[in-house]
Amino acid sequence: MRTIIFSEIDGSCNLRTDSAQFLAASESPKMRFPKIIKHRRFEATIYGKSKKYRYYRVAYYAAGRRHIRNFKTFIEAKSEAERIVRDLADGSQSAVLSANQSRDAITAFDMLEAFRQASGRRVSLPAAVSEFVEASKKLGERTLNEAADGFLKTVAIVTTKDIGEAVEEFSQGDEMRTKAAEGQRAQLSAKYAYNRQLQLRKFAAAFPGTPVCDLTKKHLDAFIEALGDFKSKSRNRRKAISAKSRNHYRATIRQFLNWAVRKDYLSVTHRLFDADGLRPEHANNAEVACYLPAELAALLANADDTLRPIIAIGGLAGLRTAELLSLDWADIWRTNGHIEITAGKSKTRQRRLVEICPALETWLKPFRANKTGKLWPAHEVTFQQAFVTLCENAKVSRKPNGLRHAFCTYHFALYANENLTAQQAGNSPAMIHTHYKGLATKADAEKWFAVKYKNKACDPP
Numbered sequence: 001m002r003t004i005i006f007s008e009i010d011g012s013c014n015l016r017t018d019s020a021q022f023l024a025a026s027e028s029p030k031m032r033f034p035k036i037i038k039h040r041r042f043e044a045t046i047y048g049k050s051k052k053y054r055y056y057r058v059a060y061y062a063a064g065r066r067h068i069r070n071f072k073t074f075i076e077a078k079s080e081a082e083r084i085v086r087d088l089a090d091g092s093q094s095a096v097l098s099a100n101q102s103r104d105a106i107t108a109f110d111m112l113e114a115f116r117q118a119s120g121r122r123v124s125l126p127a128a129v130s131e132f133v134e135a136s137k138k139l140g141e142r143t144l145n146e147a148a149d150g151f152l153k154t155v156a157i158v159t160t161k162d163i164g165e166a167v168e169e170f171s172q173g174d175e176m177r178t179k180a181a182e183g184q185r186a187q188l189s190a191k192y193a194y195n196r197q198l199q200l201r202k203f204a205a206a207f208p209g210t211p212v213c214d215l216t217k218k219h220l221d222a223f224i225e226a227l228g229d230f231k232s233k234s235r236n237r238r239k240a241i242s243a244k245s246r247n248h249y250r251a252t253i254r255q256f257l258n259w260a261v262r263k264d265y266l267s268v269t270h271r272l273f274d275a276d277g278l279r280p281e282h283a284n285n286a287e288v289a290c291y292l293p294a295e296l297a298a299l300l301a302n303a304d305d306t307l308r309p310i311i312a313i314g315g316l317a318g319l320r321t322a323e324l325l326s327l328d329w330a331d332i333w334r335t336n337g338h339i340e341i342t343a344g345k346s347k348t349r350q351r352r353l354v355e356i357c358p359a360l361e362t363w364l365k366p367f368r369a370n371k372t373g374k375l376w377p378a379h380e381v382t383f384q385q386a387f388v389t390l391c392e393n394a395k396v397s398r399k400p401n402g403l404r405h406a407f408c409t410y411h412f413a414l415y416a417n418e419n420l421t422a423q424q425a426g427n428s429p430a431m432i433h434t435h436y437k438g439l440a441t442k443a444d445a446e447k448w449f450a451v452k453y454k455n456k457a458c459d460p461p
Contacts, residue, residue, distance in 0.1 A: 037078065039085035046077050060084055062096045069098070160211045161265040164204040170259055171197040189322070191380070199252045212265040217275035224249065224277035243281040250278050288435055289399040290406035291315070293447040298394040300363065300451070307390055310375055310383075311403070312363035313339065316449065317354045318407030318425045320347055325380055329370040337361075341426065352426050359449050406448065408436045414445035 033048030044060040055070040056077035062084075071077040087094055097105060108125055116122050132144065139147055174196065177188040206223050207215070227241045227249060241249075254273065260266035272278070291299070296315050303311050310324050317339055319327070326345040334340050338353040346352060356364070376383055391398040399405070404425070412421045418432040425432070440448075 031074075035078075037081040037085055039082070040089045042085045042088040044081040044084050046074070046081055048074075058084070060088070062088060063093060065096070067096060157264065158213045158267050159264050160213060161260075161263075163207055163210050163212050163215070166212050166260060166263075166265055167197075167200040167204040167256070169263075170200065170256055173259075191322075196252050196255075199249050200256055203249075203253060203256075212260050213267065215266070215272060217272060217277075220253065220272060220275040221277035223253075247280050250280060254278065288405050288409065288439060289402055290409050290439070291396070291399060291402045293444065293451050295394075295396045296403075296406070296448065297451045298396050299390060302394040303390055305367075306376070307386060309364060309367055311390075312360055313375075314403035315406055316357055316360035316363070316451075318404050318411065319354065320404060320426075321380070321383075321401070322347065323426075325374075325376045325383060327375045329367070329373055329375065332356075332364065332375075333368075333371065346426060348426055350426070352423070354424050357449055359451060405436075408432060409439045410445035410448040412436045413440040413442055414449065 031048070033046065035046045037044045037046065042060075044058055047057040047059065049056060055072065056074055058069045058071065058077050058081045060067055060081070069080065071080065094102065105125075108128075112123055112125060112128065135144055135147070171193070174188060174193040178186050178190040178193050203223060206226070207219055210219070224246060227246050257266060257270070257272055261268050261270070266272075296311075299311050299315075300308060313319055313327070313332075314321070314324055319339070319341070323341055323345055327339070331340045331342070331345075335353060337356055339356060341352050341354060343349050343351045388398060408421055408425050408427070411424060412418060412432055415421065418429040418437075421427075421436070422429045422432045
Protein backbone atom coordinates (compact mmCIF):
# COMPACT_ATOMS: atom_id res chain seq x y z
CA MET A 1 0.00 0.00 0.00
CA ARG A 2 1.21 3.48 -0.80
CA THR A 3 0.04 7.10 -0.10
CA ILE A 4 1.21 10.64 -0.95
CA ILE A 5 2.24 13.54 1.25
CA PHE A 6 -0.92 15.64 0.51
CA SER A 7 -4.04 13.66 -0.26
CA GLU A 8 -5.80 17.01 -0.88
CA ILE A 9 -4.88 20.62 -0.32
CA ASP A 10 -6.95 20.82 2.85
CA GLY A 11 -4.36 20.80 5.59
CA SER A 12 -4.19 17.02 6.01
CA CYS A 13 -1.00 15.10 5.33
CA ASN A 14 -0.54 11.29 5.14
CA LEU A 15 3.07 10.22 5.49
CA ARG A 16 4.51 6.70 5.22
CA THR A 17 7.69 4.92 4.21
CA ASP A 18 8.09 2.54 1.26
CA SER A 19 11.45 1.05 2.25
CA ALA A 20 9.93 -2.30 3.13
CA GLN A 21 8.59 -2.82 -0.36
CA PHE A 22 11.86 -2.15 -2.25
CA LEU A 23 15.14 -3.94 -2.04
CA ALA A 24 17.93 -1.95 -0.55
CA ALA A 25 20.18 -0.67 -3.23
CA SER A 26 23.76 0.41 -2.91
CA GLU A 27 26.13 1.95 -5.33
CA SER A 28 28.81 -0.25 -6.83
CA PRO A 29 31.88 1.03 -8.60
CA LYS A 30 30.54 -0.30 -11.91
CA MET A 31 27.14 1.51 -11.61
CA ARG A 32 26.50 3.89 -14.42
CA PHE A 33 24.69 7.21 -14.26
CA PRO A 34 22.33 8.77 -14.92
CA LYS A 35 19.67 6.23 -13.89
CA ILE A 36 16.03 6.62 -14.89
CA ILE A 37 13.30 5.74 -12.39
CA LYS A 38 9.91 5.31 -14.11
CA HIS A 39 6.32 4.77 -13.05
CA ARG A 40 3.69 4.83 -15.73
CA ARG A 41 4.42 7.89 -17.85
CA PHE A 42 6.38 9.76 -15.19
CA GLU A 43 10.09 9.49 -14.61
CA ALA A 44 12.88 10.91 -12.45
CA THR A 45 16.61 10.95 -13.26
CA ILE A 46 19.31 10.18 -10.68
CA TYR A 47 22.75 11.74 -11.33
CA GLY A 48 25.78 10.27 -9.63
CA LYS A 49 28.52 11.98 -7.68
CA SER A 50 31.49 13.59 -9.34
CA LYS A 51 34.77 15.18 -8.31
CA LYS A 52 33.17 18.60 -8.55
CA TYR A 53 29.84 17.70 -6.94
CA ARG A 54 29.66 15.31 -3.98
CA TYR A 55 25.89 14.69 -3.93
CA TYR A 56 23.41 12.48 -5.75
CA ARG A 57 20.87 14.54 -7.60
CA VAL A 58 17.29 13.63 -8.46
CA ALA A 59 15.81 15.64 -11.36
CA TYR A 60 12.14 15.57 -12.44
CA TYR A 61 9.45 17.72 -13.95
CA ALA A 62 6.38 18.80 -11.93
CA ALA A 63 3.88 21.61 -12.48
CA GLY A 64 5.66 22.55 -15.71
CA ARG A 65 9.03 23.15 -14.02
CA ARG A 66 12.23 21.14 -13.61
CA HIS A 67 13.13 20.36 -10.00
CA ILE A 68 16.43 19.05 -8.60
CA ARG A 69 17.04 17.65 -5.11
CA ASN A 70 20.35 16.59 -3.51
CA PHE A 71 21.05 13.50 -1.37
CA LYS A 72 24.12 12.19 0.42
CA THR A 73 23.53 8.50 -0.40
CA PHE A 74 22.27 6.67 -3.42
CA ILE A 75 19.66 4.82 -1.32
CA GLU A 76 18.09 8.12 -0.24
CA ALA A 77 18.12 9.42 -3.79
CA LYS A 78 16.57 6.24 -5.20
CA SER A 79 13.83 6.09 -2.53
CA GLU A 80 12.87 9.70 -3.08
CA ALA A 81 12.87 9.28 -6.89
CA GLU A 82 10.51 6.31 -6.59
CA ARG A 83 8.20 8.21 -4.26
CA ILE A 84 8.15 11.25 -6.54
CA VAL A 85 7.19 9.37 -9.71
CA ARG A 86 4.40 7.52 -7.88
CA ASP A 87 3.06 10.75 -6.39
CA LEU A 88 3.11 12.39 -9.81
CA ALA A 89 1.27 9.42 -11.28
CA ASP A 90 -1.42 9.76 -8.57
CA GLY A 91 -1.90 13.46 -9.39
CA SER A 92 -0.28 14.86 -6.25
CA GLN A 93 1.53 18.21 -6.46
CA SER A 94 3.56 17.62 -3.30
CA ALA A 95 6.54 16.74 -5.43
CA VAL A 96 7.09 20.41 -6.16
CA LEU A 97 7.64 21.12 -2.46
CA SER A 98 10.81 20.63 -0.55
CA ALA A 99 10.69 19.23 2.97
CA ASN A 100 10.84 22.72 4.48
CA GLN A 101 8.14 23.96 2.13
CA SER A 102 5.93 21.03 3.05
CA ARG A 103 6.28 21.84 6.75
CA ASP A 104 5.51 25.51 6.08
CA ALA A 105 2.42 24.58 4.06
CA ILE A 106 1.12 22.34 6.82
CA THR A 107 1.68 25.11 9.38
CA ALA A 108 -0.12 27.65 7.18
CA PHE A 109 -3.14 25.38 6.74
CA ASP A 110 -3.29 24.74 10.49
CA MET A 111 -3.28 28.48 11.19
CA LEU A 112 -6.04 29.16 8.65
CA GLU A 113 -8.15 26.38 10.14
CA ALA A 114 -7.71 27.80 13.63
CA PHE A 115 -8.76 31.23 12.30
CA ARG A 116 -11.87 29.72 10.70
CA GLN A 117 -12.90 28.04 13.95
CA ALA A 118 -12.38 31.25 15.95
CA SER A 119 -13.99 33.74 13.55
CA GLY A 120 -16.22 31.68 11.30
CA ARG A 121 -14.47 33.12 8.24
CA ARG A 122 -12.98 30.71 5.74
CA VAL A 123 -9.90 32.05 3.93
CA SER A 124 -7.95 30.07 1.36
CA LEU A 125 -4.17 30.03 1.43
CA PRO A 126 -3.84 31.72 -1.99
CA ALA A 127 -6.24 34.49 -0.90
CA ALA A 128 -4.32 35.05 2.33
CA VAL A 129 -0.97 35.21 0.53
CA SER A 130 -2.35 37.47 -2.23
CA GLU A 131 -3.80 39.95 0.25
CA PHE A 132 -0.55 39.97 2.24
CA VAL A 133 1.53 40.65 -0.87
CA GLU A 134 -0.71 43.48 -2.11
CA ALA A 135 -0.82 45.12 1.31
CA SER A 136 2.95 44.83 1.72
CA LYS A 137 3.48 46.59 -1.61
CA LYS A 138 1.41 49.53 -0.39
CA LEU A 139 2.99 49.66 3.07
CA GLY A 140 6.58 49.52 1.94
CA GLU A 141 8.80 48.97 4.97
CA ARG A 142 5.87 49.05 7.40
CA THR A 143 4.34 45.80 8.58
CA LEU A 144 0.70 44.77 8.44
CA ASN A 145 0.57 44.82 12.25
CA GLU A 146 1.77 48.43 12.29
CA ALA A 147 -0.86 49.39 9.72
CA ALA A 148 -3.63 47.61 11.63
CA ASP A 149 -2.63 49.19 14.94
CA GLY A 150 -2.58 52.66 13.36
CA PHE A 151 -5.97 52.12 11.72
CA LEU A 152 -7.60 50.92 14.95
CA LYS A 153 -6.39 54.06 16.75
CA THR A 154 -8.31 56.30 14.33
CA VAL A 155 -11.38 54.26 13.41
CA ALA A 156 -14.54 54.88 15.40
CA ILE A 157 -17.22 52.32 16.16
CA VAL A 158 -20.57 53.86 15.29
CA THR A 159 -23.22 53.63 18.01
CA THR A 160 -26.82 53.20 16.96
CA LYS A 161 -28.77 56.24 18.22
CA ASP A 162 -32.35 57.19 17.38
CA ILE A 163 -32.43 60.57 15.66
CA GLY A 164 -35.01 61.93 18.10
CA GLU A 165 -32.89 60.99 21.11
CA ALA A 166 -29.79 62.43 19.43
CA VAL A 167 -31.56 65.75 18.80
CA GLU A 168 -32.57 66.04 22.46
CA GLU A 169 -29.01 65.24 23.56
CA PHE A 170 -27.69 67.88 21.16
CA SER A 171 -30.19 70.42 22.53
CA GLN A 172 -29.18 69.68 26.13
CA GLY A 173 -25.60 70.50 25.22
CA ASP A 174 -26.83 73.77 23.71
CA GLU A 175 -28.70 74.62 26.89
CA MET A 176 -25.53 74.32 28.96
CA ARG A 177 -23.76 76.74 26.60
CA THR A 178 -26.50 79.36 26.98
CA LYS A 179 -25.66 79.81 30.66
CA ALA A 180 -22.84 82.00 31.94
CA ALA A 181 -21.51 83.33 35.21
CA GLU A 182 -22.57 86.77 36.42
CA GLY A 183 -21.01 89.50 34.32
CA GLN A 184 -19.93 87.10 31.57
CA ARG A 185 -21.45 86.34 28.20
CA ALA A 186 -22.77 82.88 27.39
CA GLN A 187 -21.13 80.90 24.61
CA LEU A 188 -24.45 80.61 22.79
CA SER A 189 -27.47 82.86 22.48
CA ALA A 190 -30.51 81.35 24.21
CA LYS A 191 -32.75 82.54 21.37
CA TYR A 192 -30.49 80.99 18.75
CA ALA A 193 -30.37 77.71 20.68
CA TYR A 194 -34.17 77.68 20.98
CA ASN A 195 -34.68 78.25 17.24
CA ARG A 196 -32.13 75.56 16.41
CA GLN A 197 -33.91 73.14 18.72
CA LEU A 198 -37.23 73.76 16.95
CA GLN A 199 -35.62 73.14 13.56
CA LEU A 200 -33.97 69.88 14.64
CA ARG A 201 -37.11 68.58 16.32
CA LYS A 202 -38.96 69.13 13.07
CA PHE A 203 -36.18 67.29 11.25
CA ALA A 204 -36.35 64.35 13.70
CA ALA A 205 -40.15 64.20 13.50
CA ALA A 206 -39.88 63.65 9.75
CA PHE A 207 -38.02 60.35 10.29
CA PRO A 208 -39.34 58.72 13.50
CA GLY A 209 -37.49 55.63 14.68
CA THR A 210 -34.59 56.20 12.28
CA PRO A 211 -31.05 55.83 13.69
CA VAL A 212 -28.68 58.66 12.84
CA CYS A 213 -26.28 56.20 11.20
CA ASP A 214 -29.06 55.11 8.79
CA LEU A 215 -29.69 58.59 7.41
CA THR A 216 -29.16 58.85 3.67
CA LYS A 217 -28.95 61.63 1.14
CA LYS A 218 -32.49 60.77 0.11
CA HIS A 219 -33.71 61.56 3.63
CA LEU A 220 -32.12 65.00 3.52
CA ASP A 221 -33.35 65.75 0.02
CA ALA A 222 -36.91 64.80 0.98
CA PHE A 223 -36.87 66.94 4.14
CA ILE A 224 -35.55 70.09 2.47
CA GLU A 225 -37.96 69.64 -0.43
CA ALA A 226 -40.85 69.38 2.04
CA LEU A 227 -39.85 72.70 3.61
CA GLY A 228 -40.82 74.45 0.41
CA ASP A 229 -44.43 73.44 0.85
CA PHE A 230 -45.90 72.76 4.28
CA LYS A 231 -49.29 73.19 5.86
CA SER A 232 -49.64 76.12 8.25
CA LYS A 233 -51.51 75.07 11.40
CA SER A 234 -52.66 78.59 12.16
CA ARG A 235 -54.31 79.31 8.81
CA ASN A 236 -54.93 75.74 7.61
CA ARG A 237 -53.27 76.41 4.27
CA ARG A 238 -50.03 75.56 2.61
CA LYS A 239 -47.17 78.01 2.97
CA ALA A 240 -43.67 77.92 1.51
CA ILE A 241 -40.60 78.63 3.61
CA SER A 242 -38.29 81.19 2.03
CA ALA A 243 -34.93 80.26 0.54
CA LYS A 244 -33.19 82.12 3.36
CA SER A 245 -35.06 80.07 5.97
CA ARG A 246 -34.23 76.83 4.15
CA ASN A 247 -30.58 77.84 4.24
CA HIS A 248 -30.92 78.27 8.01
CA TYR A 249 -32.27 74.72 8.22
CA ARG A 250 -29.37 73.47 6.11
CA ALA A 251 -26.84 75.14 8.40
CA THR A 252 -28.51 73.64 11.48
CA ILE A 253 -28.57 70.14 9.99
CA ARG A 254 -24.90 70.41 9.06
CA GLN A 255 -24.05 71.40 12.62
CA PHE A 256 -26.04 68.47 13.96
CA LEU A 257 -24.37 65.97 11.61
CA ASN A 258 -20.89 67.23 12.55
CA TRP A 259 -21.82 66.80 16.21
CA ALA A 260 -23.12 63.26 15.48
CA VAL A 261 -19.74 62.36 13.98
CA ARG A 262 -17.96 63.59 17.11
CA LYS A 263 -20.32 61.48 19.23
CA ASP A 264 -19.75 58.40 17.03
CA TYR A 265 -23.43 58.29 16.07
CA LEU A 266 -22.45 58.77 12.44
CA SER A 267 -19.48 57.45 10.49
CA VAL A 268 -16.73 59.93 9.74
CA THR A 269 -16.81 58.69 6.15
CA HIS A 270 -20.47 59.56 5.60
CA ARG A 271 -21.35 61.53 2.48
CA LEU A 272 -24.55 63.22 3.64
CA PHE A 273 -23.09 66.65 2.93
CA ASP A 274 -23.11 65.71 -0.76
CA ALA A 275 -26.91 65.61 -0.75
CA ASP A 276 -28.47 67.99 -3.24
CA GLY A 277 -30.83 69.17 -0.52
CA LEU A 278 -27.95 70.57 1.54
CA ARG A 279 -26.65 72.78 -1.23
CA PRO A 280 -27.32 76.42 -0.22
CA GLU A 281 -29.72 78.42 -2.32
CA HIS A 282 -29.15 81.93 -3.58
CA ALA A 283 -31.73 83.79 -1.52
CA ASN A 284 -33.06 87.07 -2.83
CA ASN A 285 -32.33 89.93 -0.44
CA ALA A 286 -35.49 90.95 1.37
CA GLU A 287 -36.57 94.54 1.10
CA VAL A 288 -35.15 96.60 3.96
CA ALA A 289 -38.01 98.23 5.85
CA CYS A 290 -37.08 101.20 8.02
CA TYR A 291 -38.97 103.91 9.86
CA LEU A 292 -39.37 107.44 8.51
CA PRO A 293 -38.20 110.47 10.53
CA ALA A 294 -41.82 111.34 11.36
CA GLU A 295 -42.45 107.78 12.59
CA LEU A 296 -39.41 107.91 14.88
CA ALA A 297 -40.72 111.20 16.29
CA ALA A 298 -44.12 109.58 16.90
CA LEU A 299 -42.54 106.58 18.68
CA LEU A 300 -40.50 108.83 20.94
CA ALA A 301 -43.52 111.03 21.66
CA ASN A 302 -45.63 108.09 22.81
CA ALA A 303 -42.89 106.16 24.68
CA ASP A 304 -42.66 106.30 28.46
CA ASP A 305 -39.42 106.77 30.38
CA THR A 306 -38.61 103.04 30.28
CA LEU A 307 -38.89 102.75 26.48
CA ARG A 308 -37.81 106.22 25.33
CA PRO A 309 -34.01 105.85 25.88
CA ILE A 310 -34.04 102.43 24.21
CA ILE A 311 -35.99 103.73 21.20
CA ALA A 312 -33.65 106.73 20.90
CA ILE A 313 -30.48 104.61 21.10
CA GLY A 314 -31.87 102.03 18.68
CA GLY A 315 -32.77 104.63 16.06
CA LEU A 316 -29.94 107.14 16.51
CA ALA A 317 -27.08 104.73 17.37
CA GLY A 318 -28.18 101.62 15.47
CA LEU A 319 -27.60 99.01 18.17
CA ARG A 320 -29.02 95.54 17.68
CA THR A 321 -31.97 94.57 19.87
CA ALA A 322 -29.88 92.06 21.85
CA GLU A 323 -27.20 94.73 22.39
CA LEU A 324 -29.81 97.28 23.47
CA LEU A 325 -31.37 94.99 26.05
CA SER A 326 -27.99 94.06 27.53
CA LEU A 327 -26.88 97.69 28.00
CA ASP A 328 -26.16 99.12 31.43
CA TRP A 329 -26.42 102.86 32.13
CA ALA A 330 -22.71 102.74 32.92
CA ASP A 331 -22.05 101.70 29.29
CA ILE A 332 -23.60 104.98 28.15
CA TRP A 333 -21.72 107.33 30.45
CA ARG A 334 -18.38 105.52 30.76
CA THR A 335 -16.79 107.01 27.62
CA ASN A 336 -17.58 110.66 26.93
CA GLY A 337 -19.64 111.12 23.77
CA HIS A 338 -19.82 107.38 23.03
CA ILE A 339 -21.78 104.28 23.99
CA GLU A 340 -19.46 101.40 24.79
CA ILE A 341 -20.50 97.98 23.48
CA THR A 342 -18.28 95.56 25.37
CA ALA A 343 -17.05 92.36 23.77
CA GLY A 344 -19.35 90.37 26.04
CA LYS A 345 -22.42 92.25 24.76
CA SER A 346 -21.49 92.57 21.09
CA LYS A 347 -22.79 90.05 18.57
CA THR A 348 -19.34 89.89 17.00
CA ARG A 349 -17.69 89.57 20.45
CA GLN A 350 -15.59 92.64 19.63
CA ARG A 351 -15.69 95.85 21.65
CA ARG A 352 -16.76 98.96 19.77
CA LEU A 353 -17.63 102.57 20.56
CA VAL A 354 -20.75 104.09 18.99
CA GLU A 355 -20.82 107.85 18.67
CA ILE A 356 -23.62 109.69 20.44
CA CYS A 357 -24.90 112.20 17.88
CA PRO A 358 -26.27 115.59 19.08
CA ALA A 359 -29.89 114.47 18.74
CA LEU A 360 -29.28 111.33 20.81
CA GLU A 361 -27.41 113.34 23.43
CA THR A 362 -30.51 115.51 23.79
CA TRP A 363 -32.78 112.50 24.36
CA LEU A 364 -30.42 110.94 26.90
CA LYS A 365 -29.92 114.12 28.93
CA PRO A 366 -32.98 113.58 31.19
CA PHE A 367 -31.55 110.21 32.28
CA ARG A 368 -28.17 111.48 33.50
CA ALA A 369 -29.07 110.52 37.04
CA ASN A 370 -29.21 106.84 36.08
CA LYS A 371 -25.70 105.59 36.74
CA THR A 372 -26.16 101.85 37.28
CA GLY A 373 -28.52 99.06 36.32
CA LYS A 374 -29.86 97.90 33.00
CA LEU A 375 -31.82 100.09 30.65
CA TRP A 376 -34.34 97.26 30.29
CA PRO A 377 -34.31 94.94 33.32
CA ALA A 378 -37.11 92.68 32.07
CA HIS A 379 -37.11 89.84 29.49
CA GLU A 380 -36.88 90.43 25.73
CA VAL A 381 -40.39 89.04 25.24
CA THR A 382 -41.70 91.76 27.54
CA PHE A 383 -39.85 94.38 25.52
CA GLN A 384 -41.29 93.11 22.24
CA GLN A 385 -44.80 93.18 23.70
CA ALA A 386 -44.28 96.72 25.00
CA PHE A 387 -42.90 97.82 21.61
CA VAL A 388 -45.93 96.40 19.79
CA THR A 389 -48.20 98.37 22.12
CA LEU A 390 -46.10 101.50 21.53
CA CYS A 391 -46.44 101.14 17.75
CA GLU A 392 -50.21 100.81 18.09
CA ASN A 393 -50.45 103.91 20.30
CA ALA A 394 -48.20 105.91 17.95
CA LYS A 395 -50.16 104.65 14.93
CA VAL A 396 -46.91 103.45 13.36
CA SER A 397 -46.69 100.20 11.43
CA ARG A 398 -44.18 97.94 13.14
CA LYS A 399 -41.18 97.02 10.99
CA PRO A 400 -38.92 94.10 11.96
CA ASN A 401 -35.56 95.45 13.09
CA GLY A 402 -36.71 98.77 11.66
CA LEU A 403 -34.75 101.03 14.03
CA ARG A 404 -31.39 99.48 13.15
CA HIS A 405 -32.25 99.37 9.45
CA ALA A 406 -33.19 103.05 9.61
CA PHE A 407 -29.95 104.03 11.33
CA CYS A 408 -27.79 102.21 8.76
CA THR A 409 -29.83 103.61 5.87
CA TYR A 410 -29.76 107.24 6.99
CA HIS A 411 -26.19 107.18 8.33
CA PHE A 412 -24.90 105.85 4.99
CA ALA A 413 -27.01 108.42 3.10
CA LEU A 414 -25.66 111.23 5.29
CA TYR A 415 -21.94 110.35 5.13
CA ALA A 416 -21.72 108.20 1.93
CA ASN A 417 -19.05 106.14 3.70
CA GLU A 418 -19.81 102.44 4.17
CA ASN A 419 -16.68 101.98 6.31
CA LEU A 420 -17.80 104.63 8.79
CA THR A 421 -21.35 103.27 8.94
CA ALA A 422 -20.08 99.71 9.34
CA GLN A 423 -17.80 100.80 12.19
CA GLN A 424 -20.74 102.38 14.04
CA ALA A 425 -23.12 99.47 13.37
CA GLY A 426 -20.61 96.69 14.07
CA ASN A 427 -21.07 95.24 10.61
CA SER A 428 -19.03 94.72 7.46
CA PRO A 429 -18.70 97.45 4.79
CA ALA A 430 -19.86 94.95 2.18
CA MET A 431 -23.06 94.33 4.13
CA ILE A 432 -23.73 98.06 4.44
CA HIS A 433 -23.09 98.65 0.75
CA THR A 434 -25.27 95.70 -0.32
CA HIS A 435 -28.31 96.36 1.86
CA TYR A 436 -28.45 100.10 2.57
CA LYS A 437 -27.09 101.94 -0.45
CA GLY A 438 -29.50 104.28 -2.21
CA LEU A 439 -32.47 103.76 0.13
CA ALA A 440 -32.68 107.37 1.35
CA THR A 441 -31.57 110.86 0.40
CA LYS A 442 -29.23 113.05 2.37
CA ALA A 443 -32.13 115.37 3.15
CA ASP A 444 -34.05 112.47 4.70
CA ALA A 445 -30.96 111.54 6.71
CA GLU A 446 -30.60 115.08 8.09
CA LYS A 447 -34.22 114.98 9.25
CA TRP A 448 -33.68 111.60 10.93
CA PHE A 449 -30.69 112.73 12.97
CA ALA A 450 -32.43 115.97 14.01
CA VAL A 451 -35.73 114.41 15.05
CA LYS A 452 -37.74 116.19 17.81
CA TYR A 453 -41.13 115.87 19.44
CA LYS A 454 -44.00 117.60 17.69
CA ASN A 455 -45.59 118.06 21.11
CA LYS A 456 -43.61 120.97 22.62
CA ALA A 457 -44.82 120.10 26.10
CA CYS A 458 -43.04 116.77 25.82
CA ASP A 459 -39.79 118.12 24.40
CA PRO A 460 -36.73 117.06 26.36
CA PRO A 461 -35.02 119.84 28.30
